[in-house]
Amino acid sequence: MKPLFHPAIEDVTVEGILYALSDPVRSAIYADIAGSQCSMNCSNFLNISEKPVPKSTLSQHFKALREAGLIRSERRGVEMQNTSRCDEIAARFPGLLPAIRQALNLQTEGHARAVRASRRRLAARKAKNR
Amino acid sequence: MKPLFHPAIEDVTVEGILYALSDPVRSAIYADIAGSQCSMNCSNFLNISEKPVPKSTLSQHFKALREAGLIRSERRGVEMQNTSRCDEIAARFPGLLPAIRQALNLQTEGHARAVRASRRRLAARKAKNR
DNA sequence: TTCAATAGTTCCGAAGATATGAACTATTGA
């Protein structure tokens, strides 16, 4: 197998990072990898979205994250070990990734809150109509 | 003319912001608009890049920034007045835009430094071969 | 009012990017 391409940290661009994280599937994958101490393999993410993501698509998403410089992928036996390169990126662009992560967290919290509120409204309406 | 669409601030997404700013022309436009007190019209940006950007393309870029929630565009006489919505976004996603702006600044500084160093090397080589 | 100038938008075809099923490669373990 061809060795996978990883850019040198000085070739990593802000635009590349923003683009890689501008896809909901990729930002979810990245959040998982960056948030967990241990490394992750691709198959962990087949059900990351509402509908399952095909593995060829998943492979392309990992490639995009890799080529943006966000993750490092190394073969470990039969599967891939994916780790975040956030320390390197923090040295080059301090504060960028934490700010994005925080914003993504706020957004999912806000979304969860909206879903809960909508469930409450629905339940109230049902109770009223009983 | 149809009134231009601007999303409500609660419909603005992190992914949308990242995507809008992941294009070098758009991030340059946004940096200019956010960095200046006064409003900007589109024609200011025809020469924002190395090669001039056609106005139809520029119009699409403004649309992308608008629909991501980053700017507000209003007609002021014959031209458009573009202003940043960064205050609204700061209330929803605190710290996100400043972090991105800082990273983009670091990157252009780094690039300028690399260009200067390369010019110095070139000059040194010329002097040596004189 | 009419016309020209200015500033942008919209339309549309070409070129480029993305998603995904199918086929392929690499590794492990039986």
Add this chain to the structure above:
DNA sequence: TCAATAGTTCATATCTTCGGAACTATTGAA
């Protein structure tokens, strides 16, 4: 050696983006 597992690559259908040409809105001058 073979099957199972994990992921990549390929081919192609689909979606996006770019940019020239045509169109729209506004202003100011004749």
